[in-house]
Amino acid sequence: MAEVLGTAASALAVIELAAKITKLCAQYGKDVSNAKDDIGRINTEVTNLKAVTESVRKILDGPQGTKLRTSQNLHTALQDGQGELQKLEEDLSPGKSRKAMSRFGLRALKWPFRSEDVQKKVDNFQRCSAMVFAALQVDQT
Template identity: 45%
Template sequence: MDGLSGAASVIAVIDISAKIVSLCLQYSKAVRGAKDDIERVQGKVSDITHILEQIKQLLDSQDKTQLSATQGLFSSLTKCLKELENLQVELEPGKGRKTMSRIGFRALKWPFTSKQVDKIVSSLKGCEQTLSLALQVDQTTAVLSIDQKLDLAKLPIAHGASYDSHTEEHNARCLPNTRTALLQDITKWAQDKDSKSIFWLSGMATSGYHPYLRGL
């Protein structure tokens, strides 16, 4: 499934999901005895819509050739779309639409039993889990891809200042005006007979700081 057909399939499922959620809302207002079943179907379709919206965002923002999991969703999306289309057909007034428009939506009856709703929700949950897993895989791939773009080899370096460099091993002294206040503190400590035996300098790793020991 290429990027274009993948995005188009996702959009198609999102569109029909929105229609089903809208129909469920209308049934919820018109039907009293099946509110729990209506909310179960509506909730599961909304969950699928939420996942698909995230997949669409991922497809729109990333190099689609790297999203192997969501690129392989064509059969799952087709199955999900087919199930939602069948659900929409059952929920829509159909042939009695003109009559319904005259007497209002309150004349509708919820077309499913609780057992039928169990099967519908179970089937939609399978679609949701497949889509969710693919999304998680490709979201992880996208994060790793961002990390890999940070190529440390391309960062600027200070030649001669690498770890274990011997460039200045025979000229081991500070440059002029380097850490003058600190050097004064060390000199004062070294010359004061009453100062402690250890002068401890702390800093980040490889900064060269180490303890100085007084002769005892």
């Protein structure tokens, strides 16, 4: 039972982080004109991970939640996703220098990734989503 609660907590953390990153991506989308495709790709994968995790959360909260046999694999997959989201949030969060510059009316928001970095992040989010989905599939059979 404790394992299921830990998995549910991880799912909630992933959902909350994904929502924060979606907001950050929206801000970058407004302020940075030369990275719209990259921002969109990352936002799409974060949204996909959030959707899969929300499905997991619904199952865990339902009557079948305590019967998940591979919940440790699911928990690990959710922790991986959470770690990837935390790294992305740190990279996207505006620093103190940007806040100071915004007081003077300067737009200091700059997309922090190159295309190769974006592809790695997209691949990592796709892998996390696939791991969560696979663990969920095993539990449903």
